[in-house]
Amino acid sequence: QSALTQPASVSGSPGQSITISCTGTSSDVGGYNFVSWYQQHPGKAPKLMIYEVSNRPSGISNRFSGSKSGNTASLTISGLQAEDEADYYCSSYTRTSYVFGTGTKVTVL
Amino acid sequence: EVQLLESGGGLEQPGGSLRLSCAASGFTFSSYAMRWVRQAPGKGLEWVSAISGSGGVTYYADPVKGRFTISRDNSKNTLYLQMNSLRAEDTALYYCARVCGSGHCLDCWGQGTLVTVSA
Numbered sequence: 380q381s382a383l384t385q386p387a388s389v390s391g392s393p394g395q396s397i398t399i400s401c402t403g404t405s406s407d408v409g410g411y412n413f414v415s416w417y418q419q420h421p422g423k424a425p426k427l428m429i430y431e432v433s434n435r436p437s438g439i440s441n442r443f444s445g446s447k448s449g450n451t452a453s454l455t456i457s458g459l460q461a462e463d464e465a466d467y468y469c470s471s472y473t474r475t476s477y478v479f480g481t482g483t484k485v486t487v488l
Numbered sequence: 489e490v491q492l493l494e495s496g497g498g499l500e501q502p503g504g505s506l507r508l509s510c511a512a513s514g515f516t517f518s519s520y521a522m523r524w525v526r527q528a529p530g531k532g533l534e535w536v537s538a539i540s541g542s543g544g545v546t547y548y549a550d551p552v553k554g555r556f557t558i559s560r561d562n563s564k565n566t567l568y569l570q571m572n573s574l575r576a577e578d579t580a581l582y583y584c585a586r587v588c589g590s591g592h593c594l595d596c597w598g599q600g601t602l603v604t605v606s607a
Contacts, residue, residue, distance in 0.1 A: 380550070382532065413592035417533070424583060424600060425525075425533065430593035468533050472592050476547060479525075482532040 383408065383469055383480035390486040391459045399483045401452040401469035409450035413472035416445060416454045420465045428467075429454060461487050490514040490596045492584050497601030504574050508601055510567040510584030518542070518562040521587035523594060524569050526580035526603075536582070537569065551577070574605045 384402040391397040401408065401416075408414055414432045417425040427436050429445035432452060442457045452471070456463055464487045469480035496508040510522070524536040537558040538547040546558050557570040567584050581602050585594035 411592075415593035417594075424597040425594075426597070427588075427593055427595050430588060430595075431590060436595060470533075470535075470593070476549065477535045477538075477592075479533040479535065 380407075380473055380476060380478045383471060383478055385467075385469060385480040385483045387481070388484045388486065390488055391456075392488045393459055393461065395459050396455060396457040397459060397485065399454045399456075399467055399469075399485070401454070401471075401480045403450050403452075403471055403478070405450060407471040407473040407478055408447065408452050408469075410474070411472045412447070414445070414447060414452040415470045416443075417468045417470065418463075418465050419468065425468065456485070459487055463487060490586070492586065492596060492598035494582065494584050494598045494601035497582065497603045499604045499606065500574050501607055502575060502605055504605070505570070505572045506574065506603060508569040508571065508582055508584075508603070510569075510598055512565045512567065512586070515586070517560075517565040520589075521591065522560065522567045523585050523587060524558060524567075525583045525585055525594070525597075526578075527583070527600075528577075528580040531580075534580075538587070539567070571603070574603075576605050579603060579605045 416429040419425045433445040491513045493511045523538040539558045555573045559568045581600040583600045586596040588595045
C-alpha cells in the first residue's frame with residue numbers, strides 16, 4: 380500500500396489561510412469517508428485534528444477544517460497562528476488496512 | 489485523563505527480538521481497539537498493527553507480517569507488540585494509539601518508545 384501524497388511543505392503568514400492536500404486513489408481516500416488528519420510538533424506525539432473527512436474532535440479549534448473531493452482530501456487552517464507550525468499527516472482507511480500520507484511541514488512566516 | 493505509556497524499546501541486533509508494552513489508564517481499555525504506529529527517524533508515520541477490543545481480531549502491515557505479534561491483556565490494561573527477526577528497517581519510534589469510537593481514527597497516542605536495530 381503506497382503512502383498518500385502530500386506536499387512536502389506549505390507556508391503562510393499569521394492570519395492567512397492555508398490548505399494541505401492529500402491525494403490517494405479510489406481504493407482509499409476516494410472510496411471511503413474515513414480520512415483523518417494529525418498534527419505533530421517536533422519531539423511530540425501526533426494529535427488528532429480531523430476525523431471522518433470533516434469532523435473536529437472536542438477541543439480542536441474551528442480554525443481547522445477538512446473536506447474531500449474525489450481522491451483528494453484537504454485540510455484548511457484559517458487564521459494561521461505561530462502554534463500551528465508543525466508537521467501534518469493525513470490517513471485513510473483502505474478496506475483491509477490504513478495508510479498515512481507522506482506528511483507536510485507547515486511553516487508560519 | 490486518558491494516558492498511554494509505552495516501554496520496552498532499546499538497542500537490539502538484527503535477527504533479535506523485543507517486546508513492547510503500552511500501559512493504558514483513564515478509560516475502559518477493553519472497550520477500545522488499539523494500534524501500533526511507528527516513525528523512523530526523520531520520516532513519516534507508518535501503521536504497524538491493530539487489535540480489536542477483545543483481542544480476537546488482529547491486523548498487520550505487510551512489512552511486519554509473520555515477524556510481529558500484537559496482543560493485549562485487558563485484565564492488566566496493557567497492549568503488547570512482540571517483535572521477532574528484527575531488521576535494520578524496523579528502527580523507529582513506536583507509538584501505541586487508541587482507536588476512536590467510530591473505528592477509523594486514532595484519538596489518543598502515547599509518547600513512544602524507541603527501537604534501534606543495529607549490529
